[in-house]
Amino acid sequence: MNCCSCRRCRSCPPAAGRVLLVRHAGHDDGWGVLGGAVDVGEPPAAAAVREAREEISADIQLVRLADVPGGPDYEVSYPSGDRTAYVTAVYEARIISGSPAPGDGELSELAWFTPGELPSLQLSRFSRALLHATGRL
Numbered sequence: 001m002n003c004c005s006c007r008r009c010r011s012c013p014p015a016a017g018r019v020l021l022v023r024h025a026g027h028d029d030g031w032g033v034l035g036g037a038v039d040v041g042e043p044p045a046a047a048a049v050r051e052a053r054e055e056i057s058a059d060i061q062l063v064r065l066a067d068v069p070g071g072p073d074y075e076v077s078y079p080s081g082d083r084t085a086y087v088t089a090v091y092e093a094r095i096i097s098g099s100p101a102p103g104d105g106e107l108s109e110l111a112w113f114t115p116g117e118l119p120s121l122q123l124s125r126f127s128r129a130l131l132h133a134t135g136r137l
Contacts, residue, residue, distance in 0.1 A: 019118065019136060020100060021127070022055070023109040030122035031113075033130055035088075036106075043087040055106055058098030066090045066134045073129035090134055 021031040036051040038044055045062055052060040071116040077083050100110055113121065118137055131137040 010019070016116055018108060018112040019131075020056075020112055021123075022102075022107045025102075025106060027124070028035070028095040029049050029124040030127070031111075032124045032127045033090075034110075048089070048093065052093065054104045056098075056100040056110060057103035058100045060093040061096045063092040066092045069133035071128065073133075074126070079102055087129065090130055102135070105119050 020034060022034055023030075027054055033053055034052060036047065036055070038047040039050075042050075045065075047061055048062060048099060052058060055137065067090045069090065070085065070089060074084065074086040074088065102108060102110060115136060118131060128137065
């Protein structure tokens, strides 16, 4: 079965090479990547699977560790003046069960995008950096 042409269709499987992006509820900084924090004592790979289940109501299988980027693009300044830098584990995954849909209230929307669509999207700063680091942009 080939994916339909509507990238917002959740019932069709994604075409090869498409990227699932999300909009975080209450944020207006553009499309983002799926993810979240690692719980204390939790392996990063298990956190990726858990976050997907919570946020998009689907089960995933990790295919490979795509990159572990860090550096200036991942620095954050908080209103308190505190600064920190993140190191992120980026996984390539496939959906093995369920139809992706916003699940736990953290997301307002999700959609599949082709590589050709990515450069013209409004992306969050963090997502743009991750997509560059992994060769998607």
